[in-house]
Amino acid sequence: MSDTPLTAPIAPSDRLSRRQKPWLLIGGCLAVTTVLWVAGRVSIGFGGSLWPWLAPSQVVMLWSFTCAALAIVVVSRAQALEPLIGGLDNGVRLHRRLGLAAFLLMGLHVVLLCLHAVQLGQSAAVMLVPFWPGARTVDIAVFYLLAGLGVLAYAKRMRHELWLNLHRVIGVLFLLGTAHASIEDGTIRFFEPLRTWIVILLLSGTVAWTYRVLLFRSFGPRFLYTVQRVVQRGPRVVDLELRPRDRRMMYQPGTFAFLRTPSLTDHSAELHPFSISGSPVKRDLRFSISQVGDFTRAVSDLSPGDEVEVFGSFGGFTQSHFAPYRRMVWIGAGIGITPFLGMLEFEKSNDDFRRIWFYYITRTPEDAVYDSEIRDRFLEADSYIDYNQWTTTDRGRLTAAQIMEEVELGDFAVMLCGSSPFVEDMVKQFLALGVPAERIIYEHLQFR
Ligand SMILES: Cc1cc2nc3c(=O)[nH]c(=O)nc-3n(C[C@H](O)[C@H](O)[C@H](O)COP(=O)(O)OP(=O)(O)OC[C@H]3O[C@@H](n4cnc5c(N)ncnc54)[C@H](O)[C@@H]3O)c2cc1C
Structure with a gap:
């Protein structure tokens, strides 16, 4: 048995949580990009028609590159990166946000460029219409291609393999776009430190893409x-x-x-x-x-x-990553029970006593195909486990408030696994009841 009392308050951790660390990395990269752009402009000069539209358009495009490179890195499937990104499952969630941010910033870049063109007395068509006199046709075509592929990336019904291939193409286009921007006249080209930083981002994205798409099957774990x-x-x-x-x-x-x-x-x-x-x-x-x-x-x-x-x-969905939490609630809905089956089986040989409230949620009793297995095992676990098979057709939806009533003391952590709508709803409920975000540990069985 562990020496830590079950009711001891959880000491504030001096380490960043698995969800904070990646945001520090992302914020840090965006800060470096911004600082280097400002330093570049200070060294080259802020003159010309940089304000009010051109300067922000450059900055948002650099942020878009930064987000796109990081979006590729966080799903590279490199095990060495997992501690930094909070597990590959968390990496996939970050990828979604970073990818969306990269697309929105790219769109904003184009809007700002249109405003800049108007400011110069030109038509916005010069930024939007391929083959318009003075238009950069290739850039515009790549923008439309990326925007179209970006919209398709949210198509829920597309076959998964096709959807993955689409992502691979988007990654390549973003990386080529960044490389192209680096050799064009502008802040990146004329300011060496910014150019070096962009090359680092480009190389990171390219290595991550190559490992994931081309090398993983031969050289992965x-x-x-x-x-x-x-x-x-x-x-x-x-x-x-x-x-x-x-x-x-x-x-x-x-x-x-x-x-x-x-x-x-x-x-x-x-x-x-x-x-x-x-x-x-x-x-x-x-x-x-x-x-x-x-x-x-x-x-x-x-x-x-x-x-x-x-x-x-x-992935980081494992009780051993959360040693300070001595009181835990485990909630597995439907096939979301699977990681808990492994964790429960491990509990038999795990010398790490905790107090666990374990819920297995299914629609009907017949759907609870692992109920008998859990009943056979939960009393043999090292931890003290309260097991509850919850059938929604008889008892309605299980709510966070009902669980909180049962657990009574506030110092617990929740581990949740199931379909995305179920997990998202439960996370919202626990947050609304004041459970700190770092104590809500969850996994969706879904990468899209
Ligand atoms: C981290 C994680 C853990 C999972 N653990 C389990 C588990 O323990 N038990 C279980 O039954 N299911 C689990 N899943 C879900 C499982 O991966 C999918 O149900 C399975 O890949 C569906 O394949 P299919 O061709 O039969 O179904 P399809 O009808 O092709 O797809 C059904 C769903 O699965 C997704 N999917 C399909 N192919 C893949 C793929 N190659 N990679 C990722 N997602 C895909 C689709 O986007 C769709 O949402 C897990 C998913 C993730 C992301």
Whole structure:
């Protein structure tokens, strides 16, 4: 048992939380970009028609480049970067915001350029219409292409593989655009420190893109496993149990890995992320899969002995990253139970006593396919666990207020996993009830 009393107030941490660190990195990069632009203008001069529109248009475009480069870096799947970005799952969330910021800033850049053209007595068409006399046709075409692809990036119904390819193209276009701007006449070209900084951002984005798109499958953290068993747990839920072929992957309970299944020929090129639902102390690796689409349905066709490539592990959704929190609420909704299954299994061998309130939410009792497994295990855990299977058809939606009533004392942390709408709603509820953001730890089973 741990020596830390369960009710001791959590000491304020001198370390930044997993969500604060990346914002410090992003804020720092934007600050460097801005300071270097100002220094560049001080050295080159602020004269000419720089104000009121041209100067801000340059700055917002530099911010757009900075955001785009960082957006590529945070989803590079480099394990070494995970502590900095708060886990790859958090990196994906950051990517969404940074990508959107890059697009909006690019749009603002064009608006400011139009205003600048009008100020000079020209038509705004010179910035908007390709082949207009005096227009920079290639720049305008690239802008429209990026804007179009940016809109498509939010298409919810597009096939995932196509959507990924679209992202890869957007990344290349942004990087080429940045390289092009660096060699054009302007602050970047004439002020060496700013040019060096932009080259650093460009190289970081290019290396991250190359690693993720071209090298990850060969040089990423890849482990060869073979199928041991495929167990149908419910009408649309299957367990995939894998045995290491040469090296065994070590991981933190609750993290996730990407799977590639060469024997499923229609899907052999795809990598799908799944939380690990077994414990790292076990030789075999287990994934619990809800059969929602082509790939997950095809998992049932795997046979013992089939090869599976496992890439991982990734993510920061693990109780061991949150040692000061001795009282925890775990909430898994639907297939969002998977990381908790691994964490619970690990609890049997984990000498780290905590007080845990564990909720497994499903629509109907029949959907709770892991209920019996949890009931068999939760009393064997080192931690003291209160288990509650919550069925929404009988009891309605579980709310944060109901959980707070049960837990009573305020010094707890919540771990949440499930669909994006469920997680977002619960996070809002806990925040509204005054639970500090750093104590709400969550994972969406969704990368879009
Ligand atoms: C961090 C993380 C952990 C996950 N853990 C689990 C788990 O433990 N159990 C489980 O059942 N599901 C889990 N998922 C979801 C799982 O990855 C998708 O359900 C699966 O990839 C769907 O593939 P499909 O072809 O069967 O379905 P589709 O019908 O093609 O897609 C269904 C949904 O899954 C998304 N998706 C499809 N392909 C991919 C892909 N290659 N990469 C990422 N998302 C994709 C789509 O965008 C869509 O939203 C997890 C997802 C993430 C991001």
